[in-house]
Amino acid sequence: MLEVRDFTKTFGDFVAVDSLSFEVCRGDVYGFLGPNGSGKSTTIRAVFGLVEPTEGEIHLLGRPAGGPGGREGVAGFVDAPGFYDYLSARDNLKVLAAADRRKGEPPMARVLHTVGLLGRERDKVKTYSTGMKQRLAIASALLREPEVLILDEPTNGLDPGGMRDARALIRRLNEDGLTIFLSSHLLAEVEQLCNRVAVIGHGRLLAEGTIAEVVGADNGRPGYRLAVDDAKSALRILESSTHVTGASVAAEPPDGLGGEEIRLAAGSEGPGPIVRDLVAGGVAVLALVPARPSLEDLFLELTEERS
Amino acid sequence: MIRWELYKLARQRRTLFGLGATALVPVLFVAALEITRQGPPEGEAPFATQLLENGLVVPLVTLAFATFVLLPLVVAFVAGDAVAGEVSAGTLKTVLSRSVGRTELFLSKAAAVGVYCLAVSAVLAGVGLAAGYLAGGFAPIAGLGGTPISVGRGIALVWAGAGLVSVPLMALAAFAVFLSVTTHNSVGSGVGAVVLVLLLRLASGLGLAGPLDPYLLTNQFEAWLNLARDPIPWEPIVRSLWVSLLWGISFLTAAWAVFTRRDVLS
Numbered sequence: 169m170l171e172v173r174d175f176t177k178t179f180g181d182f183v184a185v186d187s188l189s190f191e192v193c194r195g196d197v198y199g200f201l202g203p204n205g206s207g208k209s210t211t212i213r214a215v216f217g218l219v220e221p222t223e224g225e226i227h228l229l230g231r232p233a234g235g236p237g238g239r240e241g242v243a244g245f246v247d248a249p250g251f252y253d254y255l256s257a258r259d260n261l262k263v264l265a266a267a268d269r270r271k272g273e274p275p276m277a278r279v280l281h282t283v284g285l286l287g288r289e290r291d292k293v294k295t296y297s298t299g300m301k302q303r304l305a306i307a308s309a310l311l312r313e314p315e316v317l318i319l320d321e322p323t324n325g326l327d328p329g330g331m332r333d334a335r336a337l338i339r340r341l342n343e344d345g346l347t348i349f350l351s352s353h354l355l356a357e358v359e360q361l362c363n364r365v366a367v368i369g370h371g372r373l374l375a376e377g378t379i380a381e382v383v384g385a386d387n388g389r390p391g392y393r394l395a396v397d398d399a400k401s402a403l404r405i406l407e408s409s410t411h412v413t414g415a416s417v418a419a420e421p422p423d424g425l426g427g428e429e430i431r432l433a434a435g436s437e438g439p440g441p442i443v444r445d446l447v448a449g450g451v452a453v454l455a456l457v458p459a460r461p462s463l464e465d466l467f468l469e470l471t472e473e474r475s
Numbered sequence: 476m477i478r479w480e481l482y483k484l485a486r487q488r489r490t491l492f493g494l495g496a497t498a499l500v501p502v503l504f505v506a507a508l509e510i511t512r513q514g515p516p517e518g519e520a521p522f523a524t525q526l527l528e529n530g531l532v533v534p535l536v537t538l539a540f541a542t543f544v545l546l547p548l549v550v551a552f553v554a555g556d557a558v559a560g561e562v563s564a565g566t567l568k569t570v571l572s573r574s575v576g577r578t579e580l581f582l583s584k585a586a587a588v589g590v591y592c593l594a595v596s597a598v599l600a601g602v603g604l605a606a607g608y609l610a611g612g613f614a615p616i617a618g619l620g621g622t623p624i625s626v627g628r629g630i631a632l633v634w635a636g637a638g639l640v641s642v643p644l645m646a647l648a649a650f651a652v653f654l655s656v657t658t659h660n661s662v663g664s665g666v667g668a669v670v671l672v673l674l675l676r677l678a679s680g681l682g683l684a685g686p687l688d689p690y691l692l693t694n695q696f697e698a699w700l701n702l703a704r705d706p707i708p709w710e711p712i713v714r715s716l717w718v719s720l721l722w723g724i725s726f727l728t729a730a731w732a733v734f735t736r737r738d739v740l741s
Contacts, residue, residue: 216572219738239574246572247741250565254486266479267573267580312573 169194169316169347174224177210184210185371192349197342199362200351203471207371208351212246212320244318249305253294257304264308279310298325318349355464369471391433395455399428405449411441427454480587493549497595501537501603505610530611534603534633542696547672550644554588554651555664562659568739577735592644600637622705632702639699646723653730695719
């Protein structure tokens with residue numbers, strides 16, 4: 169659906185995006201992650217043909233992104249969506265429908281209903297809240313009846329209720345068959361919504377794949393969270409154990425586990441022998457849970473490592 | 476797209492302000508005449524000596540005056556906003572993310588600005604005729620060569636003059652559009668176009684342009700006055716048209732080249 173191949177964009181001597189490659193497949197909700205200035209928006213602009221790649225290629229539904237018909241079947245927005253604030257929402261959608269060069273009446277009422285703006289469409293956009301503008305932006309994208317929806321920070325500026333609604337809408341659209349390419353800072357949101365992600369930093373691809381693949385990419389991290397009554401004694405036992413490949417006391421108190429927390433990586437026999445060693449050493453084991461690193465952990469690690 | 480570009484233009488405050496200011500000029504001019512009963516000094520404006528007796532002269536004098544600053548000003552500020560305004564509002568990227576091509580969008584904007592040039596000229600002529608008629612009624616006027624001009628021909632002269640003035644106005648608007656595309660700054664583009672008018676007028680006034688003087692854009696604004704002579708000397712009128720077109724097409728081509736190639740970053 170969307171294929172980015174060795175995309176590079178430079179502005180003078182500054183390299184905004186450097187040999188970026190990834191592919192979004194049909195049915196994906198694809199998360200595109202990166203800190204500010206990492207090249208996310210530049211990449212999305214290139215997808216829409218707003219900037220010319222210095223090198224590389226971008227194909228949308230098999231067509232070159234910047235070429236004739238390159239935006240057919242694709243809709244969305246980049247950065248904060250811009251509207252004519254002196255016009256009503258309805259007139260804004262009409263202007264954009266004219267820019268779509270579509271034949272026949274655009275499905276105005278349907279898209280306004282989908283985003284929950286039906287009844288407010290005659291109000292001038294300057295009277296809209298940030299959340300309403302975001303919803304209008306999604307409505308304007310849906311007006312094109314696209315196959316691929318590209319959303320740049322779609323929950324930016326929304327209150328928690330608005331964010332929940334936006335997430336529900338994105339899920340619903342994906343269930344209806346839309347492929348969604350989503351750029352976001354909100355990693356928990358991406359984790360909830362996306363099946364695949366790409367993480368970029370300084371214009372380069374740092375990780376790409378399913379969330380499980382990306383999060384599991386770092387094999388050196390401890391695999392379990394262990395709550396014990398006496399972390400100091402437990403650590404002494406674990407350091408001398410042959411069943412442990414690494415252990416450290418967690419900096420923050422364990423949430424919900426009780427006692428003190430240790431993060432550890434077990435050897436090939438798993439955590440069973442470790443628990444036995446601890447109990448034999450007089451340490452009470454209060455809880456043992458797999459420590460699945462979050463996308464946020466990985467994101468911070470990847471992006472801070474390279475900055 | 477042209478229809479919607481015109482619709483957007485018509486709903487913008489600066490467009491309405493420009494049209495309103497243009498409409499106000501003949502009204503204020505007539506009001507000042509009525510209050511002072513004193514026209515401009517002889518030789519300062521064409522037809523000035525007939526002002527107090529004949530309302531038909533009002534639109535002709537205001538048209539001649541307005542080409543100096545008012546019409547270039549109102550056109551420059553609207554044309555200067557054509558692209559820069561969309562960039563600063565973030566709407567250019569919104570529109571260019573749709574199916575419309577950059578050339579089509581550019582031509583629609585240029586056409587809308589052209590219509591605005593015609594509109595300000597027409598408003599000046601229309602309001603001038605109405606204000607002049609209400610102030611003193613219409614009577615035949617003495618043409619620039621002294622030959623009488625009938626009321627009917629005088630009215631036609633006003634409309635034809637407005638039409639001819641709109642051509643160099645469009646060329647000036649094209650320059651403002653060029654600045655708008657290159658600088659992405661609405662006010663700067665408007666000011667830049669007005670500065671061009673002032674510099675060209677200065678160059679012409681000081682005789683700095685030499686043999687190029689007849690081809691300066693600002694000197695094309697007066698060509699319409701030749702319609703008030705008998706017989707009409709067509710050469711300066713035709714020259715005004717092609718010189719204005721040359722200026723306008725040059726600026727538009729340059730603006731198009733930048734608009735279609737430049738990265739849209741905001």
